[in-house]
Amino acid sequence: MKTLKVFGSLIKDAFLEVTHGSRAYHIWMGVLTLIMLFGMYNYSIQLEQGLSATGMTDRVSWGLYISNFTFLVGVAAAAVMLVLPAYVLKNIDFKQAVLIGEGLAVSALLMCLAFVVADMGGPARLWHMIPGIGVFNFPNSMLAWDVIVLNGYLFINITIPLYILIMRYQGKTPNPKIYIPGVFLSVFWAVAIHMVTAFLYQGLQARPFWNNALLGPRFLASAFAAGPALIIIVLAIIRKFTAFKIADETIKKISMIVTVAAQINLIMLISELFKEFYAPTHHSISAVYLFFGLEGKTALLPWIWTSISLNVMATIALTFHKIRNNLNILYVLCGMLFIAIWIEKGFGLIVPGFIPGPWGKISEYTPSFVEISVTLGIWAMGAFIFTILAKTGIAVEMGQLVYKKK
Amino acid sequence: MSETNKKWYSLNLNRSKKSESCGCGSNSGGCNSDKPKDGFDQIMDISMSRRTAFTKITAGLLIGAGAVSSSCSIIGSDESKEKSAMEWEEYFKGNYKLMTDEEKDKSINRLVRSYELNHGKKINISSKNAEENVLFGYAFNISKCQGYMDCVNACVEENNQDRTSEMQYIRIHEMKDGKGFNFEEADDNYYHEVPADGHFYMGTQCFHCDNPPCVEVCPVQATWKEKDGIVVIDYDWCIGCRYCMAACPYDGRRFNWKTPEVPEEEVNKNQHYLGNRLRKKGVMEKCTFCIQRSREGKNPACVEACPTGSRTFGNLLDPNSTIRWILDNKKVFRLKEDLGTEPKFWYYMD
Numbered sequence: 001m002k003t004l005k006v007f008g009s010l011i012k013d014a015f016l017e018v019t020h021g022s023r024a025y026h027i028w029m030g031v032l033t034l035i036m037l038f039g040m041y042n043y044s045i046q047l048e049q050g051l052s053a054t055g056m057t058d059r060v061s062w063g064l065y066i067s068n069f070t071f072l073v074g075v076a077a078a079a080v081m082l083v084l085p086a087y088v089l090k091n092i093d094f095k096q097a098v099l100i101g102e103g104l105a106v107s108a109l110l111m112c113l114a115f116v117v118a119d120m121g122g123p124a125r126l127w128h129m130i131p132g133i134g135v136f137n138f139p140n141s142m143l144a145w146d147v148i149v150l151n152g153y154l155f156i157n158i159t160i161p162l163y164i165l166i167m168r169y170q171g172k173t174p175n176p177k178i179y180i181p182g183v184f185l186s187v188f189w190a191v192a193i194h195m196v197t198a199f200l201y202q203g204l205q206a207r208p209f210w211n212n213a214l215l216g217p218r219f220l221a222s223a224f225a226a227g228p229a230l231i232i233i234v235l236a237i238i239r240k241f242t243a244f245k246i247a248d249e250t251i252k253k254i255s256m257i258v259t260v261a262a263q264i265n266l267i268m269l270i271s272e273l274f275k276e277f278y279a280p281t282h283h284s285i286s287a288v289y290l291f292f293g294l295e296g297k298t299a300l301l302p303w304i305w306t307s308i309s310l311n312v313m314a315t316i317a318l319t320f321h322k323i324r325n326n327l328n329i330l331y332v333l334c335g336m337l338f339i340a341i342w343i344e345k346g347f348g349l350i351v352p353g354f355i356p357g358p359w360g361k362i363s364e365y366t367p368s369f370v371e372i373s374v375t376l377g378i379w380a381m382g383a384f385i386f387t388i389l390a391k392t393g394i395a396v397e398m399g400q401l402v403y404k405k406k
Numbered sequence: 407m408s409e410t411n412k413k414w415y416s417l418n419l420n421r422s423k424k425s426e427s428c429g430c431g432s433n434s435g436g437c438n439s440d441k442p443k444d445g446f447d448q449i450m451d452i453s454m455s456r457r458t459a460f461t462k463i464t465a466g467l468l469i470g471a472g473a474v475s476s477s478c479s480i481i482g483s484d485e486s487k488e489k490s491a492m493e494w495e496e497y498f499k500g501n502y503k504l505m506t507d508e509e510k511d512k513s514i515n516r517l518v519r520s521y522e523l524n525h526g527k528k529i530n531i532s533s534k535n536a537e538e539n540v541l542f543g544y545a546f547n548i549s550k551c552q553g554y555m556d557c558v559n560a561c562v563e564e565n566n567q568d569r570t571s572e573m574q575y576i577r578i579h580e581m582k583d584g585k586g587f588n589f590e591e592a593d594d595n596y597y598h599e600v601p602a603d604g605h606f607y608m609g610t611q612c613f614h615c616d617n618p619p620c621v622e623v624c625p626v627q628a629t630w631k632e633k634d635g636i637v638v639i640d641y642d643w644c645i646g647c648r649y650c651m652a653a654c655p656y657d658g659r660r661f662n663w664k665t666p667e668v669p670e671e672e673v674n675k676n677q678h679y680l681g682n683r684l685r686k687k688g689v690m691e692k693c694t695f696c697i698q699r700s701r702e703g704k705n706p707a708c709v710e711a712c713p714t715g716s717r718t719f720g721n722l723l724d725p726n727s728t729i730r731w732i733l734d735n736k737k738v739f740r741l742k743e744d745l746g747t748e749p750k751f752w753y754y755m756d
Binding site: 049050051052056057058061062116119120121122123124125126128129134135136137140141142143144147200201203204205206207353354356357358359360361 | 497500501504571573577579589590591592594610619622623624625626627628642643644645646647648649651652653654655656657660661662663664665687688689690745746747
């Protein structure tokens with residue numbers, strides 16, 4: 001009962017906190033709201049017309065939505081990789097980053113779920129998936145696994161920070177015996193959401209481009225590059241706009257994680273390219289389409305080569321301590337890496353899986369205006385949620401938000 | 407079907423043998439109703455009753471709200487009340503393969519009645535189950551096909567496919583002589599006089615695999631293999647995630663990207679719940695071997711329409727059937743056999 005009261009008070013205080021801020025903050029939230037409303041309007045068009053409002057067809061039946069979903073699963077998973085050193089290895093440096101990381105994980109997961117719902121032909125019938133009242137094809141369907149791991153991960157990542165925040169809010173120290181097991185669980189779970197999402201594609205014998213044993217490990221590597229890269233950028237912004245102290249040391253440690261992951265990712269990329277192009281088989285044809293185009297159809301070429309060059313440049317630059325330790329350059333490199341992996345793990349992975357089709361038909365995919373708007377709307381929603389979570393979290397951490405006993 | 411009485415050659419791909427031929431894992435619908443219940447079924451039974459409870463509560467609330475609004479409205483007629491009540495019940499109905507016969511009848515009555523209310527015409531929807539000792543298979547004679555596409559047209563008309571997006575279950579690939587079965591260079595969307603010189607023709611559609619990857623991946627079991635080997639979709643249970651489409655190596659599945667439109671006078675009113683009844687937007691559909699015809703002992707529309715006799719359909723378990731004669735006497739092959747999907751669709755040449 002008392003916890004409930006504290007929780008209610010926290011919500012009330014948090015509401016006051018997030019509705020007050022500087023002019024820049026209000027403009028930021030206002031712009032996000034506008035983009036979200038625009039996305040919702042376009043989603044209503046999609047609901048009305050059906051998925052024909054998107055650029056997807058029977059030939060390329062997954063597009064921008066599933067691409068972004070795949071990428072964001074990685075972001076969500078990587079955020080928690082910062083948790084382990086912070087809570088378990090007693091590395092104080094990371095502690096501030098962790099709260100931000102978990103906030104990022106929650107918003108990324110909510111975006112994932114939103115993208116999946118946006119991709120559904122019958123979102124109203126989604127209750128068919130709820131175990132108990134619907135039919136859940138577990139364990140056969142990897143999508144069923146994915147629903148379980150994503151929701152479980154969301155639950156873990158909401159409860160742990162919430163517990164810590166509620167304790168801090170009351171001026172108490174969180175009990176490690178309560179949250180450390182949860183932290184361990186969430187780290188294993190982070191790997192699981194990634195592998196399961198990779199298995200979703202990897203398990204399809206119909207699509208040789210995905211049916212590749214390296215897909216899962218490569219998902220992990222690219223996620224642990226892109227996720228912490230995003231965290232570094234976010235931390236830089238928070239440092240600039242709030243009084244929240246984040247040591248240079250923290251950012252440098254995270255940049256180390258980014259570097260190693262990006263290097264591993266590059267090695268795996270080389271391994272994949274070698275396999276596809278040294279001894280090309282019929283199954284390499286999707287890779288040929290992706291990197292060189294087929295029969296004059298080259299829609300993905302500019303994207304994938306942008307991605308590869310950004311990826312290679314950023315990884316090489318990060319490898320040098322001198323360059324990496326210059327924070328301003330580091331932010332740019334992180335941005336480059338983030339965009340590179342967004343392209344590569346997004347439509348650079350999903351779209352070529354469908355091209356050429358099972359009978360060799362090459363028909364390309366271009367997202368429609370509605371689709372792009374909905375996608376932007378969901379990204380804005382993620383940024384909006386993250387801002388709320390981060391602002392509340394920071395206020396509690398800094399002792400500005402304290403529970404007052406009445 | 408067990409390994410011992412298998413009627414075709416298959417690769418040994420270390421597939422674990424399944425004791426039950428039906429991939430649906432359930433004992434109702436098209437499957438054996440007298441096999442003992444396993445844990446899965448028991449769980450499913452419980453969930454059905456939970457679902458029923460959920461349905462009753464929610465539907466009760468919503469119909470209550472609907473009744474209030476329609477009784478307060480002046481224009482609300484009895485018909486519209488009946489319609490909205492039926493819509494709610496349809497929305498909350500269960501997965502077809504888990505329905506009891508009574509539930510199936512009720513749902514079909516609602517579908518027939520709502521078509522009558524909307525269009526003033528009666529339709530006939532069957533829920534006929536698979537018959538014992540029937541396993542459907544299909545054979546395609548590449549030497550005979552001339553690419554007339556009569557099968558495609560017959561299929562569209564028979565199965566009430568969307569006319570505006572020109573959805574077609576069958577694709578006829580026009581291949582160049584001397585290139586072998588080169589699907590990459592084939593044209594599956596030709597508009598010229600056939601047979602074109604120097605070309606031969608080959609049709610593909612859903613192959614009703616014995617080990618269908620599409621069925622495995624569906625997160626809600628909205629698609630399954632019936633006991634007679636037909637892979638079907640429950641259009642009202644499908645959530646439209648299109649995972650099955652990604653999993654199908656044969657391009658056998660189609661999605662309703664928009665509300666399908668069939669002119670009222672062209673609607674085939676002889677329908678089956680799992681077959682050609684009218685679909686809605688946002689659900690999958692595909693060839694069902696014309697389940698509304700084949701379960702009545704007739705040939706699918708494509709077989710009947712083919713002017714060249716290149717299509718043969720029949721019961722693989724009947725030793726006197728034409729399809730068995732073809733499998734026993736012709737050099738038959740299947741497409742992408744190395745994927746272990748075991749299509750029940752064979753090609754052969756004279």
